[in-house]
Amino acid sequence: MKAIRLNFFSILTILIFFSFLYSGCNKQKDETAVLKVIFDHKVKDRNLEFYKFIYKAKAGYPYKIVTLRYFNSDFELYKDDNSILKLDTFHYREADKAHEYTREMILDIPAGTYNGFSFIHGLGDKYNKPIKGTEKHSLPNTVDEYLDMYWPWQDDGQYHYMKYEGEYIAGNDTLSFKLHMGPTNGNKNYITIDKLPFDDTTVNPGDTMVITLVLDLNEFIENPETYDFNKFGKGIMKNQEAQDILKKNGKNAYSIKKVEILK
Amino acid sequence: MKKALFLLALIFIFFSCTNNDTSVSKQYNPTPFQFSQQIPERDFPLYIPADNPLTVEGVELGKDLFANKILSVDNELSCTSCHNPDKAFASNNRFDKGYKGKLMTKNTMSLTNLIFNKYFGWEGSHSSLEEAILSTIENKDEFHENWDNVIVKLLDAGYADKFSKAFGTDDITPNLVAKAIAQYLRSNVSVNSKFDRAYYFEDSSARFTPLETKGYELFLSEKGDCFHCHRVGPFFDNRFHNNGLDAHPEKGLAHVTNEASDIGKFKTGSLRNIAITAPYMHDGRFKTLKEVLDFYSDHVNYSSTLDPNMNHEGGIYLEEDEKEAIIAFLNTLTDEKYLKK
Known part of the structure; x- marks a missing residue:
């Protein structure tokens, strides 16, 4: 068999050939754009400010907010051809200063024209599987913040969907409220946020589409049902009636503030 | 020949860039540390x-x-x-x-x-x-x-x-x-208590007594409400809380952050080996676990940064048998093997 001898130029030719081949295989990469979702908050017509008694609940109580932590998952982007792009991921948001890095979620998406966004407030089934004994968590076990959302009745799931806590004034008493949402007694209890529409927006390859979401925290206690802190007390993790009101009210709690394209 | 020299030069430059840590001796070959016990x-x-x-x-x-x-x-x-x-x-x-x-x-x-x-x-x-x-x-x-x-x-x-x-x-x-x-x-890792053997390692010889079980259930309930800060596993949460020790609390975390909203907040202590680490709290004011539970039961003080997990009406109102049960559970967090090391 004749030995093949390679000189400098033949090696160079082979390298150039393979680099063309490689770039051809990555043509799809060139069609990739970026989705950035910003998770912001308000309380009715005011910005969210912690530790200030500046809000008034429909049930009649002045209140202040101390803690806000929640998950979202099962994101979907709606295309102009009526197809849906499923974004199989979750996001953890903690709203205090120290966790400002959780304000944004950034993902690759195909370039295209989109006109709506939907998701789950809480965690979908994939990310909140019931576990037994020493089974692994559904979410990475390397992040303390996720583990802090521990939900102790693990036959239903492992995590709180939301911890929204604060104080309210009832008569002469200053009391605490804890809106802790999660799966309980066989009820999933996460909230499916239906399509939030926006105008047809085209994101080109390499560009970034920024969707700014706003979660109105007052909605949870006001619309359509009035949530009475005094009625439910602060331990509602196994109280399905309280969970049902939060589920119903939370359905209206998100809106899209703006959608913009960054070149 | 020139081309060959050019290639050699490129190879030389590449390898000369990959070894820039000259301060470490060539004989330095430490042994990776292995924990003597399994960490779940x-x-x-x-x-x-x-x-x-x-x-x-x-x-x-x-x-x-x-x-x-x-x-x-x-x-x-x-x-x-x-x-x-x-x-x-x-x-x-x-x-x-x-x-x-x-x-x-x-x-x-x-x-x-x-x-x-x-x-x-x-x-x-x-x-x-x-x-x-x-x-x-x-x-x-x-x-x-x-x-x-x-x-x-x-x-x-x-x-x-x-x-x-x-x-x-x-x-x-x-x-x-x-x-x-x-x-x-x-x-120094201590994760081999009776609780760990029962919960993580499914050791049948480490079965909880009825009193310990009752204590654990209270610990995980919203009545006892211990678990929100003392997360199961490490039994702390890498966070800071005002647990209502004083109506006019010390600065605590605010000493570091200068934020008024952090006044009175201290790091959550771990409950592992808690039975042998008396006295308790950042200022060691409680001599026994019973004193700690008496405080959480009836003597929580309100201040503007009091944690929402604390009952603002003075405490969680535990009966004496409930305190006894929680203490029995806390005792299961003592890691005898670790302490004898």
């Missing part, structure tokens, strides 16, 4: 800085330094003077004595399971364990020593060889002293 990974994120992995040599050096009075002025104190290894690296004194016998203002924290910690000190004054160790040496109320003296003393005592084995350099620096002690402390 699902509930325990490990905090090990990339620039200070645990090695057998580093841990051994750290253990030596931890017990050595050479780090303090006049060789008066060692780390073990306050952090007693037989007491899960805590102390049974309300306040320990520092430089010249001066009483500390905070209760000595347990240094067990620091590998699961993100913040250090009751007020979160340090964001790394190495930083906390560095500051202890020069703290006027603690070791009151300066680093130049420490290094001279270590060199005189023949430590250069141990540092060489641990870090591949004969140079003794403050950072390396801190790194060695930090490695030792991160190696």
Whole structure:
């Protein structure tokens, strides 16, 4: 068999050939754009400010907010051809200063024209599987913040969907409220946020589409049902009636503030 | 020929760029440290800085330094003077004595399971364990020593060889002293209590009694509401809370952040080995677990930063048998094997 001898130029030719081949295989990469979702908050017509008694609940109580932590998952982007792009991921948001890095979620998406966004407030089934004994968590076990959302009745799931806590004034008493949402007694209890529409927006390859979401925290206690802190007390993790009101009210709690394209 | 030389030059440049750490000796070949017990990974994120992995040599050096009075002025104190290894690296004194016998203002924290910690000190004054160790040496109320003296003393005592084995350099620096002690402390893991054997390792010989089970159920209920801060696993949450000790609380975390909303907040202490680490709270005001539960039951004080998890109406109102049950559960968190080490 004749030995093949390679000189400098033949090696160079082979390298150039393979680099063309490689770039051809990555043509799809060139069609990739970026989705950035910003998770912001308000309380009715005011910005969210912690530790200030500046809000008034429909049930009649002045209140202040101390803690806000929640998950979202099962994101979907709606295309102009009526197809849906499923974004199989979750996001953890903690709203205090120290966790400002959780304000944004950034993902690759195909370039295209989109006109709506939907998701789950809480965690979908994939990310909140019931576990037994020493089974692994559904979410990475390397992040303390996720583990802090521990939900102790693990036959239903492992995590709180939301911890929204604060104080309210009832008569002469200053009391605490804890809106802790999660799966309980066989009820999933996460909230499916239906399509939030926006105008047809085209994101080109390499560009970034920024969707700014706003979660109105007052909605949870006001619309359509009035949530009475005094009625439910602060331990509602196994109280399905309280969970049902939060589920119903939370359905209206998100809106899209703006959608913009960054070149 | 020119082309061949050009290729050779490129190869030379490539390899010359890949080895830029000339300060480390060629013989430096430390042994990776293996924990003597299994850590149930699902509930325990490990905090090990990339620039200070645990090695057998580093841990051994750290253990030596931890017990050595050479780090303090006049060789008066060692780390073990306050952090007693037989007491899960805590102390049974309300306040320990520092430089010249001066009483500390905070209760000595347990240094067990620091590998699961993100913040250090009751007020979160340090964001790394190495930083906390560095500051202890020069703290006027603690070791009151300066680093130049420490290094001279270590060199005189023949430590250069141990540092060489641990870090591949004969140079003794403050950072390396801190790194060695930090490695030792991160190696102190206690996850082999009756609770662990029952919960994580499914050891049938570690079955809970009815009283312990009742206590655990209360712990996990919204009545007892212990679990929101003392997360199952490490039994703390790497966060800071105002648990209502005082109507006019100390600054706490606000001492570090200068935020009014952080007044009265202190780091959640771990409940592991809690039965043997009395007294309790940042100021050691409670002598027994019973006193702690009496406080949470009936004597919680309101202030504007009181944690929402605390009952604002004075407490969680436990019956005596409920307190007894919670204490029985807390006793299952004692790791006898670890304490006998």
